[in-house]
Amino acid sequence: SGDATTGVAFLEESLAVRPGDTLAQWFLANALYFGTEDIERAVPLLETVIDSGVAPEDIVAEAQRMIDEASA
Secondary structure (H helix, E strand, C coil): CHHHHHHHHHHHHHHHHHCHHHHHHHHHHHHHHHHHCCCHHHHHHHHHHHHHCCHHHHHHHHHHHHHHHHCC
16 A cells, blocks of 8 residues: 555554464565654564575675664
């Protein structure tokens, strides 16, 4: 839809069906961080993606960069 709030709602529904889905968590974190600027809700998701052990190295690096930027 191009609307971040709608995207967040769809991703939250996806996680309700498949809790712990790393890809959905990553997309939700991005939608919150960049789309709705809800950094407070995005950071725990980013940490979960990093700690998952299944996210590709480039995603882990980007998630860490986002957390570091939020902390600055």
